[in-house]
Amino acid sequence: MAVLFAVLQAATLALILALVYRPLGDYMARLYTSDRDWRFERSLYRLIGVDPRSEQSWPAYLRGVLAFSVVGVLFVYVLQRAQAVLPYSLGLPAVPEGLSFNTAASFVANTNWQSYSPELTMGYTVQLAGLAVQNFVSAAVGIAVAVALVRGFARRGSGTIGNFWVDLFRGSFRLLLPLSVIGAIVLMIGGVVQNVNGFTEITTLAGNSQSLPGGPVASQEVIKLLGTNGGGFFNVNSAHPFENPTAWTSLFQNVLMLAIPFALPRTFGRMVGSNKQGYAILAVMATLYVVSLAALSALEAGGNGTAPELAGGALEGKEARFGIFGSTLFGTTSTLTSTGAVNSMHDSFTAIGGMMPMLNMMLGEVAPGGVGSGLYGMLVLAIIAVFIAGLLVGRTPEYLGKKIGPREIKLASLYILVTPTLVLVGTALSFAIPAIRADVESVSIWNPGIHGMSEVLYAFTSASNNNGSAFAGLTANTPWFNTALGVAMLLGRFIPIVLVLALAGSLAAQDRVPATAGTLPTHRPQFVGLLVGVTVIVTALTYFPVLTLGPLAEGLN
Amino acid sequence: MSTTRTTARTHWVAIRAMLLFTLVLGVAYTTVVTVIGQVALPAQANGSLERSGDEVVGSALIGQSFADASGEPLPEWFQPRPSAAGDGYDGGASSGSNQGPENADLIAAIEERKAQVAAFDGVDEADVPADALTASASGLDPHISPEYALQQVARVAGERGLPESEVRELVESRIQARDLGYLGEPTVNVLQLNLALSELG
Numbered sequence: 001m002a003v004l005f006a007v008l009q010a011a012t013l014a015l016i017l018a019l020v021y022r023p024l025g026d027y028m029a030r031l032y033t034s035d036r037d038w039r040f041e042r043s044l045y046r047l048i049g050v051d052p053r054s055e056q057s058w059p060a061y062l063r064g065v066l067a068f069s070v071v072g073v074l075f076v077y078v079l080q081r082a083q084a085v086l087p088y089s090l091g092l093p094a095v096p097e098g099l100s101f102n103t104a105a106s107f108v109a110n111t112n113w114q115s116y117s118p119e120l121t122m123g124y125t126v127q128l129a130g131l132a133v134q135n136f137v138s139a140a141v142g143i144a145v146a147v148a149l150v151r152g153f154a155r156r157g158s159g160t161i162g163n164f165w166v167d168l169f170r171g172s173f174r175l176l177l178p179l180s181v182i183g184a185i186v187l188m189i190g191g192v193v194q195n196v197n198g199f200t201e202i203t204t205l206a207g208n209s210q211s212l213p214g215g216p217v218a219s220q221e222v223i224k225l226l227g228t229n230g231g232g233f234f235n236v237n238s239a240h241p242f243e244n245p246t247a248w249t250s251l252f253q254n255v256l257m258l259a260i261p262f263a264l265p266r267t268f269g270r271m272v273g274s275n276k277q278g279y280a281i282l283a284v285m286a287t288l289y290v291v292s293l294a295a296l297s298a299l300e301a302g303g304n305g306t307a308p309e310l311a312g313g314a315l316e317g318k319e320a321r322f323g324i325f326g327s328t329l330f331g332t333t334s335t336l337t338s339t340g341a342v343n344s345m346h347d348s349f350t351a352i353g354g355m356m357p358m359l360n361m362m363l364g365e366v367a368p369g370g371v372g373s374g375l376y377g378m379l380v381l382a383i384i385a386v387f388i389a390g391l392l393v394g395r396t397p398e399y400l401g402k403k404i405g406p407r408e409i410k411l412a413s414l415y416i417l418v419t420p421t422l423v424l425v426g427t428a429l430s431f432a433i434p435a436i437r438a439d440v441e442s443v444s445i446w447n448p449g450i451h452g453m454s455e456v457l458y459a460f461t462s463a464s465n466n467n468g469s470a471f472a473g474l475t476a477n478t479p480w481f482n483t484a485l486g487v488a489m490l491l492g493r494f495i496p497i498v499l500v501l502a503l504a505g506s507l508a509a510q511d512r513v514p515a516t517a518g519t520l521p522t523h524r525p526q527f528v529g530l531l532v533g534v535t536v537i538v539t540a541l542t543y544f545p546v547l548t549l550g551p552l553a554e555g556l557n
Numbered sequence: 558m559s560t561t562r563t564t565a566r567t568h569w570v571a572i573r574a575m576l577l578f579t580l581v582l583g584v585a586y587t588t589v590v591t592v593i594g595q596v597a598l599p600a601q602a603n604g605s606l607e608r609s610g611d612e613v614v615g616s617a618l619i620g621q622s623f624a625d626a627s628g629e630p631l632p633e634w635f636q637p638r639p640s641a642a643g644d645g646y647d648g649g650a651s652s653g654s655n656q657g658p659e660n661a662d663l664i665a666a667i668e669e670r671k672a673q674v675a676a677f678d679g680v681d682e683a684d685v686p687a688d689a690l691t692a693s694a695s696g697l698d699p700h701i702s703p704e705y706a707l708q709q710v711a712r713v714a715g716e717r718g719l720p721e722s723e724v725r726e727l728v729e730s731r732i733q734a735r736d737l738g739y740l741g742e743p744t745v746n747v748l749q750l751n752l753a754l755s756e757l758g
Binding site: 004005008009012044047048049050063064067068070071072075117119120128129130132133136137165168172173177180181184185188189190191192193194195196197199200202203204205206208210211212213214216218219220234235236239240241242245246247248250251304305306307308310311312313314315316317318319320321322323326327342343344345347348349350351354446447448449450451454471472473554557 | 563564566567568569570571572573574575577578579581582583584586587589590591593594595597598601602603604605609612613614615616618619620621622623624625626631634638646647648649650651652653654655656657658659660661663664667668671685686687688690691692693694695696697698699700701702735736737739740741742744748751752755
């Protein structure tokens with residue numbers, strides 16, 4: 001019976017996403033290819049001093065992304081440091097320097113790792129003017145970069161890949177903002193709060209006192225999910241009943257996280273002139289998603305481990321209204337996108353179950369991945385896949401009529417090396433430097449033994465892949481983690497973006513080579529299988545050793 | 558020189574864009590959603606508050622403790638799940654235990670709870686449902702499973718001098734089915750159940 005309900009719930013989600021795929025994908029394709037600006041947009045472009053009809057080369061596009069992100073980091077940093085004098089701060093003091101840096105890096109990098117407990121740290125002004133704004137614009141930046149790469153495939157002999165400011169504005173105002181208003185209303189109907197009441201002291205039925213939190217939650221909740229950001233208004237994120245009150249709001253939150261990333265392959269297919277290419281990418285993403293969801297659900301329902309077996313089920317860290325499958329569905333969605341929101345505590349998952357969210361992130365978050373970042377991550381893997389296929393048959397590889405030459409393959413290879421390097425070096429340094437190791441073990445790690453090492457591995461995996469979820473027992477508000485994870489988030493976000501935009505420029509400059517009998521068709525099941533294989537093998541080879549030290553050792557003990 | 562100028566110009570554009578986004582996506586958007594919530598959905602937007610008479614006694618969505626000042630569970634009330642939020646159901650400090658499956662403290666806590674709940678409700682240790690032994694993710698879980706609610710009927714009825722059948726009927730009428738019949742799990746809202754119970758006398 002439980003399995004049937006689980007399958008029905010997953011099927012409902014799949015059905016909704018299938019219904020959304022074409023209209024949303026087509027809408028985004030029109031959005032990013034139209035040369036008509038709305039009147040209010042024209043006046044905004046004038047206000048910021050941008051000519052919306054001028055096209056940018058890839059270095060100019062990149063300059064826009066980086067300048068905007070630097071300004072974003074400074075903005076969020078200053079807002080937190082000035083919290084004491086801002087209105088609606090609930091009497092909270094300025095956020096300390098190290099934590100302010102970490103949080104600013106985190107929200108600009110679309111990670112939303114939270115070293116802090118929001119109820120105790122962030123007032124309403126920082127949340128809405130700093131954090132919620134980054135939830136919108138960091139998502140819009142991600143989609144812009146993906147669209148720029150797609151233009152690289154679509155254009156011939158072009159020196160330009162679009163205009164960053166136009167992509168940023170359209171993504172924010174024509175896509176994310178309207179969907180957020182609708183989504184916020186749906187969430188409020190379900191019971192998500194939206195007020196500026198602060199904390200209300202009440203006397204409970206049994207005569208105790210309790211303080212009930214308030215806040216503009218629904219407005220931030222919806223964009224947290226839609227933009228695959230993941231930073232909760234409250235400490236426990238989407239497990240908090242004021243963020244996610246019912247089983248159906250939880251399913252709706254899954255839809256919010258997956259809608260744009262799963263529709264972007266349609267946008268891609270549309271823009272390169274072949275919907276079949278979009279379906280192939282979608283098939284790869286969906287295959288990985290389904291397998292991962294089934295694995296985590298089976299592991300948690302199995303409930304192996306001393307504590308779950310003693311309790312009669314893996315319910316530690318799970319909410320009664322969601323149950324096991326509502327929790328594994330959300331956890332899978334959150335870590336296969338770059339969201340990192342949680343509605344259950346991953347730290348308390350069964351040992352091997354807890355490995356699944358890590359593995360999902362280690363895949364590079366491409367199934368379907370974060371808004372934009374998932375698509376460009378998958379397209380880079382597709383380049384690697386056609387390259388490997390080309391090696392096997394001894395032909396120059398091509399993808400969508402573009403030659404994959406030395407420059408392209410170098411950029412793609414560097415791309416897939418960035419996050420593993422950050423994850424493994426960060427984790428290793430946490431234990432290799434004696435003074436830091438002592439601090440990590442005595443202050444940060446919460447669960448003793450092997451599980452504690454998994455907490456650190458999870459943290460660097462999450463930060464470097466811009467996910468933001470955690471084995472949340474880890475106390476990350478320390479100088480080491482605030483700094484190291486902050487740096488990992490920024491490098492894990494922006495080095496790949498540099499490489500992707502360089503790739504976009506180099507592809508756009510090429511002419512299209514006509515397909516011949518020897519060209520590998522990239523819209524058939526054969527290629528889907530190849531790309532799934534490449535994604536899994538690249539990840540498995542990189543991370544298998546470190547996983548044997550953590551969750552595998554714990555689970556097989 | 559021209560590179561410096563281009564870079565400076567780009568940053569100036571970025572600063573103006575960020576100010577604009579802050580006004581529109583931060584301030585205006587939040588205000589609009591807040592107004593919609595307060596005008597069209599005030600009950601939900603303000604926390605789905607539950608009242609006993611005129612007094613607000615909590616939120617239907619936020620679990621609360623039914624224990625005395627020293628933390629001992631009060632036998633005349635249905636008990637919620639264990640909570641890791643502050644000292645238990647602290648609305649200002651939502652938290653799970655974050656203890657892993659092999660954590661010795663968690664294993665000890667589950668053993669202790671098992672013995673305590675079994676003795677408290679007068680049932681066999683093996684029959685105590687898992688949600689009675691484990692802390693939720695939020696520490697503010699307002700629900701328990703129907704099994705755990707039904708297990709507490711005899712104790713609550715006895716303490717209150719009510720017929721067991723009447724309390725059992727009350728619990729059964731308060732079981733919330735899965736959303737749409739198949740989403741999530743069946744639950745009982747502890748605060749709403751206890752409110753209804755207090756009206757029974």
